[in-house]
Amino acid sequence: MELKTSPEVGGMGHSIKRKEDPRFIRGKGTYVDDVQLPGMLYLDIVRNPHAHAKIVKIDTVKALAIKGVLAVITGKDLEKYNLHWMPTLMSDTQMVLPVEKVMYQAQEVAAVLATSRYAAADGAAAVEVQYDPLPVVVDPRKALEPGAPVLRTDKKDKKDNHIWHWEWGDKGATDRAFGEAAATVKEDIYLPRIHVASIETCGCVAHFDRVNDKLTVWMTTQAPHAIRTVFALVAGHVGLAEHKIRIISPDIGGGFGGKVPVYPGYVIAVAASVLTDKPVKWIEDRMENLQADSFARDYHITAELAARKDGTLTALRIKTLADHGYTDAAANPSKFPAGLFHVCTGSYDLKAAHVEVDGAYTNKPPGGIAYRCSFRVTEAVHTIERMVDLMAHQLNIDPADFRMKNFVKPEQFPYKSALGWEYDSGNYGGALKKAMDTIGYADLRREQAEKRKRGQLMGIGISSFTEIVGAGPSKHFDILGLKMFDSCEIRVHPTGKAIARFGTKSQGQGHETTYAQILAEELGIPAADIQVEEGDTDTAPYGLGTYASRSTPVAGAAAAVAARKVRDKARKIAAYLLEVAEDDLVWEPGKFSVKGAPNKSKTIQDIAFAAYTNHPQGMEAGLEAVSYYDPPNLTYPFGSYICVVDVDSGTGEVKVRRFVAIDDCGNIINPMIVQGQVHGGLTMGLAPALYEEISYDEIGNIRGGSFIDYLLPTAVETPKWETGHTVTPSPHHPLGAKGVGESATVGAPAAIANAVVDALWHLGVRHIDIPITPAKVWKLLREKGVTE
Amino acid sequence: MHVNLTINGEQYEADVEPRLLLVHLLRDVLRLTGTHIGCDTTHCGACTILMDGRPVKSCTMFAVQARGKQLMTVEGLEQNAKLHPLQEGFMAEHGLQCGYCTPGMLMTSYAFLQKNPKPSEDDVRWAISGNLCRCTGYVNIVKAVQHAAAKIAQGGA
Numbered sequence: 001m002e003l004k005t006s007p008e009v010g011g012m013g014h015s016i017k018r019k020e021d022p023r024f025i026r027g028k029g030t031y032v033d034d035v036q037l038p039g040m041l042y043l044d045i046v047r048n049p050h051a052h053a054k055i056v057k058i059d060t061v062k063a064l065a066i067k068g069v070l071a072v073i074t075g076k077d078l079e080k081y082n083l084h085w086m087p088t089l090m091s092d093t094q095m096v097l098p099v100e101k102v103m104y105q106a107q108e109v110a111a112v113l114a115t116s117r118y119a120a121a122d123g124a125a126a127v128e129v130q131y132d133p134l135p136v137v138v139d140p141r142k143a144l145e146p147g148a149p150v151l152r153t154d155k156k157d158k159k160d161n162h163i164w165h166w167e168w169g170d171k172g173a174t175d176r177a178f179g180e181a182a183a184t185v186k187e188d189i190y191l192p193r194i195h196v197a198s199i200e201t202c203g204c205v206a207h208f209d210r211v212n213d214k215l216t217v218w219m220t221t222q223a224p225h226a227i228r229t230v231f232a233l234v235a236g237h238v239g240l241a242e243h244k245i246r247i248i249s250p251d252i253g254g255g256f257g258g259k260v261p262v263y264p265g266y267v268i269a270v271a272a273s274v275l276t277d278k279p280v281k282w283i284e285d286r287m288e289n290l291q292a293d294s295f296a297r298d299y300h301i302t303a304e305l306a307a308r309k310d311g312t313l314t315a316l317r318i319k320t321l322a323d324h325g326y327t328d329a330a331a332n333p334s335k336f337p338a339g340l341f342h343v344c345t346g347s348y349d350l351k352a353a354h355v356e357v358d359g360a361y362t363n364k365p366p367g368g369i370a371y372r373c374s375f376r377v378t379e380a381v382h383t384i385e386r387m388v389d390l391m392a393h394q395l396n397i398d399p400a401d402f403r404m405k406n407f408v409k410p411e412q413f414p415y416k417s418a419l420g421w422e423y424d425s426g427n428y429g430g431a432l433k434k435a436m437d438t439i440g441y442a443d444l445r446r447e448q449a450e451k452r453k454r455g456q457l458m459g460i461g462i463s464s465f466t467e468i469v470g471a472g473p474s475k476h477f478d479i480l481g482l483k484m485f486d487s488c489e490i491r492v493h494p495t496g497k498a499i500a501r502f503g504t505k506s507q508g509q510g511h512e513t514t515y516a517q518i519l520a521e522e523l524g525i526p527a528a529d530i531q532v533e534e535g536d537t538d539t540a541p542y543g544l545g546t547y548a549s550r551s552t553p554v555a556g557a558a559a560a561v562a563a564r565k566v567r568d569k570a571r572k573i574a575a576y577l578l579e580v581a582e583d584d585l586v587w588e589p590g591k592f593s594v595k596g597a598p599n600k601s602k603t604i605q606d607i608a609f610a611a612y613t614n615h616p617q618g619m620e621a622g623l624e625a626v627s628y629y630d631p632p633n634l635t636y637p638f639g640s641y642i643c644v645v646d647v648d649s650g651t652g653e654v655k656v657r658r659f660v661a662i663d664d665c666g667n668i669i670n671p672m673i674v675q676g677q678v679h680g681g682l683t684m685g686l687a688p689a690l691y692e693e694i695s696y697d698e699i700g701n702i703r704g705g706s707f708i709d710y711l712l713p714t715a716v717e718t719p720k721w722e723t724g725h726t727v728t729p730s731p732h733h734p735l736g737a738k739g740v741g742e743s744a745t746v747g748a749p750a751a752i753a754n755a756v757v758d759a760l761w762h763l764g765v766r767h768i769d770i771p772i773t774p775a776k777v778w779k780l781l782r783e784k785g786v787t788e
Numbered sequence: 789m790h791v792n793l794t795i796n797g798e799q800y801e802a803d804v805e806p807r808l809l810l811v812h813l814l815r816d817v818l819r820l821t822g823t824h825i826g827c828d829t830t831h832c833g834a835c836t837i838l839m840d841g842r843p844v845k846s847c848t849m850f851a852v853q854a855r856g857k858q859l860m861t862v863e864g865l866e867q868n869a870k871l872h873p874l875q876e877g878f879m880a881e882h883g884l885q886c887g888y889c890t891p892g893m894l895m896t897s898y899a900f901l902q903k904n905p906k907p908s909e910d911d912v913r914w915a916i917s918g919n920l921c922r923c924t925g926y927v928n929i930v931k932a933v934q935h936a937a938a939k940i941a942q943g944g945a
Contacts, residue, residue: 017879024887025875027822027862031888034821117812118805199826199834199922200888253824253888254922286827508886508923676882679925707831707920715913715926 001667005589011521015672019512029251035205035218037279043269044120046110046127048102051363051700053131063126068119073111075099081238088329096264103326104365105700106291111268136700140323140360151361163328163359168342169419174354177315181306185390190769191297191379193694195290196371200253203283204266206273216246222259222505223545224249228537249535255507257370260331260547261294291705294367298323299379305387311395313406315352322359330368332375333477339375342419343468346384347428348406353418363700372684372745374469374548381465385750393761403464404429423636425728431662432464432640439642439660457647459759463751469739470553470635485630487541488558490566492623494612496605497529503543504555505535509741514669515559522563524590524604549739558629560734565625570607576616577602635730635738639663643751647759649786652778654756656719664726665740675723678744682721685748687713689770793854796864804851811835813851822862822891833919836892837861843899862891873939883932885923893919897933
């Protein structure tokens with residue numbers, strides 16, 4: 001990309017150092033648990049050991065006798081205010097605290113308020129709860145069988161555990177294509193429950209100030225404005241009005257989707273603060289975080305792919321069972337209960353496709369949120385990339401050649417997919433070719449063939465993904481009715497420095513830096529002179545927040561549009577100062593000059609000063625603008641990843657030897673930050689591919705509920721990622737950018753899974769569900785007689 | 789119980805419950821909030837500090853175990869308004885994103901470079917394997933530590 005600004009200005013394309021870092025490397029960030037207010041109380045939560053049980057009695061006597069314990073809050077206390085249930089983002093309902101029964105292990109049962117963390121924990125341990133266990137439903141398939149115990153007895157007339165049925169696409173055309181197909185493949189693919197496990201857990205400090213009638217909540221949230229509105233809607237009847245609610249999302253220690261939902265702990269802390277008139281802190285511990293916060297995935301997928309004799313793909317058919325736990329607490333746009341799963345035709349020019357998804361209730365924690373991906377896009381990508389690989393292998397065509405043959409071609413863009421999406425731009429073959437050249441694909445295939453002769457197991461896996469991010473156009477995209485625009489407000493000060501505020505909230509992505517670079521690009525004001533602020537609802541313009549890779553596509557676009565409004569006014573002022581017509585002025589980043597007389601010019605700083613000291617009569621003073629950007633379409637980042645694995649034929653251990661990731665996120669704002677996003681995303685792709693899973697035994701006991709058995713990759717397991725780019729700008733985004741934070745998490749698991757299956761294909765292995773643990777591989781190797 | 793100890797060269801004292809965790813003494817009592825809590829079970833390393841020069845995970849130590857000890861936390865890295873080469877390395881190589889694991893990474897790396905001033909990539913990976921990072925994928929953290937090692941070797945600190 002051509003650089004339009006100098007390194008000193010630091011516009012797009014410059015790898016300027018991050019503005020966030022000076023405070024973080026000194027330990028001077030402010031995360032929620034760092035907030036300590038005078039007189040602050042602490043909340044700890046009593047959690048239930050059963051997967052499904054009636055609450056017989058909650059005895060608080062012993063807890064209340066502990067020094068420092070002030071109160072034990074139960075569902076019955078909240079019921080008086082009708083706050084014992086709350087809506088989920090999917091318009092289902094979720095208990096804040098239970099009154100009758102508990103629905104999953106580790107569910108909140110009561111909360112203890114005390115003068116210290118330790119007293120609160122003592123109190124929580126001393127609350128005695130009597131339970132009467134109920135039949136447990138863990139498997140979503142069994143949940144939908146006739147005669148299964150009905151879990152949601154709170155819902156009148158609910159006679160089963162089926163939440164919703166959703167389907168998309170042309171069933172007739174798809175079935176016809178399968179009828180005519182020369183080759184078909186079919187596979188059951190399970191994408192297990194996983195957890196984002198940001199290193200900072202969730203929590204809040206709620207402070208209700210009775211004198212001013214104002215509630216301030218410091219909160220680990222990715223979407224502060226939406227939270228404010230939800231609080232006002234849910235608690236309006238107890239006197240919380242939206243202008244008296246201030247949500248502050250301070251520094252956030254990783255979000256990845258897990259900090260989008262409203263968890264019961266937040267609501268209880270707010271209620272406790274309102275009732276006591278004191279600040280109340282609630283910080284969950286790691287086990288609470290893993291065991292009770294929203295999970296991701298848990299999709300049981302059956303996929304079929306059809307092709308002609310020559311290997312041309314024709315149709316895709318998918319049926320999926322989505323396990324949502326006891327309530328649908330996903331965080332999808334409201335029109336899409338299965339998120340954007342119907343981007344599952346991926347990078348391939350399929351003529352027909354049909355997708356069905358059914359949601360089921362089980363005795364597990366609620367969720368269905370994303371794990372660093374746009375609404376169910378990893379599920380879609382994993383499915384199509386596994387199926388394409390399966391078909392290529394079955395037809396004995398090299399998986400790279402097979403993809404090249406079936407890709408949507410560059411000249412087909414904008415491309416209307418069989419499931420109705422309009423892909424904005426792409427060059428899929430270009431990215432795959434670059435990945436193949438970088439890794440030395442042909443040589444690797446030769447090496448693999450030689451090793452196979454010697455009995456060594458080596459695999460090469462490809463994933464050529466297409467993402468769909470930047471939700472989204474207001475016509476189709478809303479969360480609880482709130483349209484999914486986002487915002488930027490710019491104020492240029494008299495001395496030419498500026499402050500810009502946004503409706504999004506960085507959790508490590510570096511918005512303070514990249515947004516400043518966008519404004520530097522558009523206005524020529526050095527990025528160093530622009531202060532970026534987010535996360536305080538009293539000061540920032542309304543926006544829907546940061547998740548689903550929407551910050552650059554939506555708020556980044558708002559920054560460009562707002563900056564162009566500032567520039568439009570600046571042009572008028574410059575024309576006045578230079579005594580020429582506006583049309584006689586030429587803009588280059590940082591100044592307007594007179595056409596044909598380049599030494600007659602005014603810098604943006606001159607103009608800013610004049611906007612407050614010498615503005616034209618009849619014009620309003622000041623140099624400010626705001627944009628609420630409604631994207632005309634989504635953006636479709638893509639890429640091709642190639643992974644080389646060696647499988648230990650004795651132990652089944654998979655080692656990722658090399659991993660080349662070629663991403664195309666359109667125009668790049670800060671290459672250093674983009675590479676960092678890809679590195680992190682790849683590691684969060686490696687994690688579920690090989691290590692992470694939360695599962696349950698038959699009576700609903702969690703497995704994977706602490707870092708002892710939920711394995712995050714360390715620096716030792718993580719390979720040295722090799723990254724690169726192609727650049728295919730988005731035609732509709734003002735900066736040609738697409739978003740990149742999640743591409744790698746979406747694309748990487750399939751590359752790894754495809755590599756492992758590729759290593760074992762000649763033994764008759766056709767599919768392995770992730771995480772591909774040594775135990776799973778060892779079992780297969782033993783079945784195939786490779787190891788004892 | 790009475791605890792006196794030295795943190796970043798300064799004397800501190802406090803009366804604490806015997807069960808108070810060291811990390812809570814640092815964060816909640818002494819308000820040195822640079823040290824973070826990520827897991828409570830010694831797995832994530834966000835709470836790593838140095839005790840008499842050795843890295844320890846302060847979430848699984850009692851405050852009273854630090855009696856009479858010399859502690860160093862992330863707040864002690866910068867000396868006389870001059871950043872430590874590790875801090876510079878983390879900024880230069882983009883070795884941090886959300887910043888939450890960063891103090892623990894810095895303290896582990898600080899102790900490691902004292903023992904191994906010219907580490908290979910693999911050495912660094914093993915050294916920081918008790919510190920989890922969810923954002924960076926570690927590649928740039930490894931570079932940051934090597935950046936600091938080179939700088940220290942040139943007499944940077």
